[in-house]
Amino acid sequence: MSALTIPITQAPRAWDLPDRGKVAMAALIIAEAAIFTIFVVAYLFYIGKSLTGPTPREVLETPVFYTICLLSSSVTVHMAGSFLKRGKQAAFLQLWLLTFVLGGLFLFGTGQEWHRLIYEKGLTISTNLFGTTYYSLVGLHAFHVTAGLIMLLIVLIFGLAGRVGRDQAGRVEVLSLYWHFVDAVWVVVFTVVYIVGR
Numbered sequence: 098m099s100a101l102t103i104p105i106t107q108a109p110r111a112w113d114l115p116d117r118g119k120v121a122m123a124a125l126i127i128a129e130a131a132i133f134t135i136f137v138v139a140y141l142f143y144i145g146k147s148l149t150g151p152t153p154r155e156v157l158e159t160p161v162f163y164t165i166c167l168l169s170s171s172v173t174v175h176m177a178g179s180f181l182k183r184g185k186q187a188a189f190l191q192l193w194l195l196t197f198v199l200g201g202l203f204l205f206g207t208g209q210e211w212h213r214l215i216y217e218k219g220l221t222i223s224t225n226l227f228g229t230t231y232y233s234l235v236g237l238h239a240f241h242v243t244a245g246l247i248m249l250l251i252v253l254i255f256g257l258a259g260r261v262g263r264d265q266a267g268r269v270e271v272l273s274l275y276w277h278f279v280d281a282v283w284v285v286v287f288t289v290v291y292i293v294g295r
Contacts, residue, residue: 116267116271118267118268118271119270119271119274121271122271122274122275123274125275126274126275126278129241129278129282130278130282132237133237133238133282133285133286136230136233136234136237137234137285137286137289139230139233139234140230140231140233140234140289140290140294141289141293141294143226143227143229143230144227144293144294146226147225147226147227147228148225148226149224149225150225151218151219151220151224151225151227152227153227153231153290153294153295154295155218156214156218156220157290157291157294157295158210158213159291160206160207160210160287160291162206163202163203163205163206163207164203164283164287166199166200166202166203166206167199167200167203167242167279167280167283168280168283168284169199170195170196170199170200170203170276170280171276171277171280173192173193173195173196173199174192174193174196174249174273174276174277175273175277176192177189177192177193177196177269177273178266178269178270178273180192181261181262181263181265181266181269182263182266183263184262184263186256186259186261186262189256189261190253190256190257193249193252193253193256194253196249196276197246197249197250197253200242200245200246200249200276201246203242204239204242204243204246207235207239207242211232231290234286234289234290235286235290238279238282238283238286241279241282242279245275245276245279248272248275249272249276252269252272
């Protein structure tokens with residue numbers, strides 16, 4: 098009996114390591130998602146358990162316009178990255194600036210809402226359980242939006258200085274992942290606070 102031989106026509110392909118930036122961002126997003134999960138669960142657990150008012154139904158107004166701004170910024174940041182990959186710096190900068198403006202509008206809306214709640218409705222973080230969980234959850238998200246806006250601004254400044262080109266597209270994509278995460282978290286927060294919690 099002769100041994101059967103199978104010719105090898107192709108050498109095994111070397112395994113490529115994943116991009117370090119994407120791995121690091123994925124790890125950060127997983128950790129941050131765990132933190133947000135704790136705050137969301139706390140908010141849901143304490144719904145309706147405040148002994149004193151005001152209640153969510155009495156004071157919350159649904160921020161539809163500012164939500165549309167934030168969710169639209171996820172589209173613009175993706176498009177900006179796509180233009181950068183193709184070497185179209187002008188289109189990249191315009192869409193990146195638009196992303197920054199849309200995120201800034203959302204943060205402005207959050208600030209307006211807090212001003213109204215504190216000075217017109219008397220709801221502070223120490224008013225009742227609702228106030229504590231509301232400001233903690235929405236404040237945590239606003240902090241992440243602020244951090245994202247700072248990073249967007251840094252890239253914008255470098256871009257205007259001509260230092261962000263096609264070779265930086267991978268790094269821009271990593272930052273875009275963070276911004277998409279912030280937007281996805283808002284969908285959860287919006288649902289919990291303004292739909293379920295009312």
